[in-house]
Amino acid sequence: MSNVLDQRCIDTLRFLAVDAVQKADSGHPGMPLGAMPMAYVLWDRFLKHNPRNPGWTDRDRFVLSAGHGSMLLYALLHMTGYDLSLDDIKQFRQWGSRTPGHPERGHTPGVEVTTGPLGQGVGNAVGMAIAEAQLAARYNRPGHAVIDHRTWVIASDGDLMEGVASEAASLAGHLKLGKLICLYDDNHVTLAAGTDITFTEDRGARFAAYGWQVLHVDDGNDLDAIHAALQAACEDTERPSLVMVRTHLGYGSPEQDSFKAHGSPLGEEDVRRTKQALGWPVEPTFLVPDDALSHLREAVARGTALEDKWNDDFAAYAQANRDLAAELERGLHGGLPDGWDAKIPVFPADAKGMATREASGKVMNAIAPHLPTLTGGSADLDPSTKTALKGMGDFNPPLQAGEDAQGSDGAGWSHAGRNLHFGVREHAMGAIANGMAAHGGCIPFTATFLIFSDYMRPPMRLAALSRLHVIHVFTHDSIAVGEDGPTHQPIEQLANLRAVPNLTVIRPGDANETAMAWRAALQTRDAPVSLVFSRQALPTLDRTRFAAADGLLRGGYVLDDGERDPALILMASGSEVHLIVDAAQRLRDTGLAVRCVSMPSWELFDAQPASYRDSVLPPVVRARLAVEAGVTQGWWRYVGDGGDVLGIDHFGASAPGDVTLREFGFSVEEVCRRAQAILSSATASARR
Structure with a gap:
């Protein structure tokens, strides 16, 4: 069982979470109370990380898939030395704070992915394990394992109920992602009730069928048992591991094992009773004993030493594998190599x-x-x-030996x-x-x-x-x-x-x-x-006749302008662009000045300066028709109150594709008819 210092560290973390939720009058105290022992063992004894550099390349990745328990993670980040202060903890869920209600990537140092929608974090963790395995297989060389880390995830009953987690876990087992380890907070309670009313299958057997190693810890407060299970998980490199830890939601509180402890503050009286039950001082709130802080902050020295050693190893690797090292570093920083686009084809008309x-x-x-x-x-x-x-x-x-590719x-x-x-x-x-x-x-x-x-x-x-x-x-x-x-x-x-x-x-x-x-x-x-x-x-399209295709990079561009200032603008995206090109030619044959605009990306177009947007869609030209084989929603912002949209605001039908297009009005004839109707309406309005 735990020693006194371990227990003090766990309870410090627990009550930082409880006090933060109570101060915010919002949040989820139940999970931190029940799951903190297993999180503590992971972060104190297994997790490879450097709080002083949350972006260190070869760190272990930690995903709190059960993102509603965010204060569990924030407490760990603060106590182990990340750039997250006690004042940040006290501002949990407040405007402008660094401790939002659910973890957000890029918002809080040490948060790897945004979680909260249940099951997503499990899928994210599988992706991280895939990336680690792929990079290791590509870049590691004998004697130089520069990519060598694990992905850890804490998941709840709700996570494992979501189909996305099942999909991802099935694939992870097939892929034999042995460096993926999921700690399952098996507390038998969800937001509305106990799991006995909805979730009674044998979860361990399900994951074993997926190809996972399944380990059991019967007591979520037994640190030695948790340690042994995590060690066994690390030793199996052929299978991902599910560590099923039997915990108690709201441990120590009057609402222990009740859904009432899931998503609401305990209340001042129950906070007092919970602290008394676990032998923790009622006051002051946000208590951080010196010895607990000192112990958990040892993560800084450990992490710094681990990263320093890795930096030395990487330097040796780079000396022996100069091109590979440069390629890896560029990829890790999101860069594109010189000449990446040299072979992009140009297609003839x-x-x-x-x-x-x-x-x-x-x-x-x-x-x-x-x-x-x-x-x-x-x-x-x-x-x-x-x-x-x-x-x-x-x-x-x-x-493996004897297998066929x-x-x-x-x-x-x-x-x-x-x-x-x-x-x-x-x-x-x-x-x-x-x-x-x-x-x-x-x-x-x-x-x-x-x-x-x-x-x-x-x-x-x-x-x-x-x-x-x-x-x-x-x-x-x-x-x-x-x-x-x-x-x-x-x-x-x-x-x-x-x-x-x-x-x-x-x-x-x-x-x-x-x-x-x-x-x-x-x-x-x-x-x-x-x-x-x-x-x-x-x-x-023949780009000697029509504008260059690089106009796409600006989202929308004048594809074909005819010889005069336009009286009508036709705009389209995708497969309907050729339709407006053909219609424009027919309309020009009647003496009408028509501009064709290709609009492949609203987002890129909207990001352009107003002067450019107005040059493509001149405000003085109010006769506009947009054509797209989808709902008309959204196009009205570009056609204005003088224009129209040819789209489809109902479901389709089973028939050959050219037939469905024709029957639903995506034809040169219908584009011309709509265009003439717009112009007639504009003329009538001008006469009134």
Whole structure:
């Protein structure tokens, strides 16, 4: 069992959390009271970290997936010497504080990922473990293990109920991520009740079936048992480990083992009774005994020594492997190597053209050999999304003796492979990609059909909130999907994506805009990007006649202006760009001055100076028509009260793609009819 100092450290951490929640009159005291012993053993005896440098490359990664218990993490960060003061603890959940209600990446030193939506942190941790394994396989050399750390996660009952955690855990077991260890706060209580009313399966057996090592600690206050379980987890390098620790929510409080201790302050009287029950002084609040602080602050000296040794090891590695070391450092800092874009193709004009998903695949494979940080995959859709990186190998467990490689391109299986196979797990794919980006050293991409972006929305929102550089590839972007029908035809998905702050959405209109879309996505820093591509072939525009495709980098640009100042502006994104080009020519044949504007990215366009935006969409030209095969929501800001939008504000239908487009009005004839109606209305208004 614990000695006196260990117990004092644990109780110091517990009551920093309890006092902070009580002072804020908001928060979750139950988890810190029950789970702090296992967190203490991890942070005091196992976690490799340096509080003076939270960004040290070879630190262990710690994820509090149960982000509602944020004060558990904040107390540990303060006591072990991170740049988080006692005053910060006292400002828990207050305006402008560094201790928000749930952990936020980039806001609090030592917080690796933004958590709180349950299950996401488990997926993030799997992504971090994948990134560690991939970088280690690529860069480590005999005698130089410069990437060698673990990923730890604390998860709750609620985390393990969420489907995203199950998806991610299943993949982690298949991939044999032996440096991933999950401590399960098995307290049998959720926000509304005990788990006996909803969650009675054998969780250990489930994880064992996933391919995890499952360990049990019967008493969450038994430090020796926790230590032994974590040691056993570290020793199994072939399987991720689930350490099931039987804890008690709100331990020591009058509400112990009750859902009432989950998400509300205990109240002054129950705080007093809890402190008395655990032998802690009632006053003063926020008590930090000197010996507890001194012991936990030993993490600073340990961490500094560990990082100093690693710096020496890395210097020796760099001397022996100069190019590899430079490549690794550049990747860890998010840099792009010289010449990464030298082979991006320029596509010749072609009336038949190609699907932008096809063009995207060609661009990706032109870039990949020159950009070693580009890695990712699809939700079992590589043949359709065209995202396989040829010759780059598959990320899978290294082959054992007698096993056959069945990789996507025959390049063999290992943790060094850059093609990730997520299986039909879109939700986990998004969360895993976030973890990879947060880990650093890679630019992860995901891929699926646009309709299934709905399954990925929670991690995409967290990527935007966390400013993580993840690239999401979405194909099959409209009712032109055709025969698969309305279940697979995206209608509102573009609007959904555009509604997310800090998420850049790009829907290119031809092969050369696709090349520029990838350039924009890879040059983005600290933000996710969604690239939206067509299933059907689109004409490749003749850029000797039309404006250069690099106009995409500004979000919207004048594609074709005719010979006179415009009386009408037609604007579109993606597959509808060629439609407005054809319609403009027909309208010009009637003597009308028409401007065509390609608008592949609202976010990039809105970021331009007002003078540029006005040059593309002159305020004096009020006759405007936007065309996009999705909901009309949002386009009105660009067409104004004198314009119109040709879109689809209802679900699609099962029929060949060209038929669905025609029947729902996406034709040259309908564009011209709408344009003439706008002009007639404007003329009538002027006469009144």
